[in-house]
Amino acid sequence: MREKNNTIDYEQENRFAITSMRFSVVRKVLYTFLHHKKGFTLLELMVVTGILAIAITGLLASFMNAYLLNQANNSKAIAVNDGQYVLEKLKNLSYENITSYTDSNFSNLNNETIYVTVSEASNVKTVIANVTWTERQQQRRFNITTRFAW
Numbered sequence: 001m002r003e004k005n006n007t008i009d010y011e012q013e014n015r016f017a018i019t020s021m022r023f024s025v026v027r028k029v030l031y032t033f034l035h036h037k038k039g040f041t042l043l044e045l046m047v048v049t050g051i052l053a054i055a056i057t058g059l060l061a062s063f064m065n066a067y068l069l070n071q072a073n074n075s076k077a078i079a080v081n082d083g084q085y086v087l088e089k090l091k092n093l094s095y096e097n098i099t100s101y102t103d104s105n106f107s108n109l110n111n112e113t114i115y116v117t118v119s120e121a122s123n124v125k126t127v128i129a130n131v132t133w134t135e136r137q138q139q140r141r142f143n144i145t146t147r148f149a150w
Helices: 002-035 042-091
Strands: 101-103 113-121 124-135 138-149
Touching: 042 113, 042 124, 042 138
Parallel strands: none
Antiparallel strands: 101 113, 113 124, 124 138
16 A cells, blocks of 8 residues: 555656656746847737737728718708608698708708609698708719608
8 A cells, every 4th residue: 555655656756757857947037028038029020010010000991990880970960850750840830831952052962952742542641851962973862751631
């Protein structure tokens, strides 16, 4: 029974010795890397600069895209408000006086025009307010529809 314990102790000592040798090698490498190095090489600086340039370019592109989306949504919100304003004006008219027309007196957006089309079927008028404007050299459009009953 004693031999068995000695064998186990011997195996544990070998494992400990191998593990401590590994740690000593790692310690030597880390010590050499950290204490004997005086600065960065030109190649290391160029690689880091390239990585930072790519990361900053990606972030800048994301910010620009978010800014353009914010502008587009702001323009769309203005168009919705102007279209609702026109429909509210029509709501105050009598049923017979609701007719199609075009209004270009709005100046909230570039080249903004609102034209209203009215169609009637069985004492119900369907009114569509079409808001058009120019944004970043492109024609944008938004439609609002409502119905008036007799």
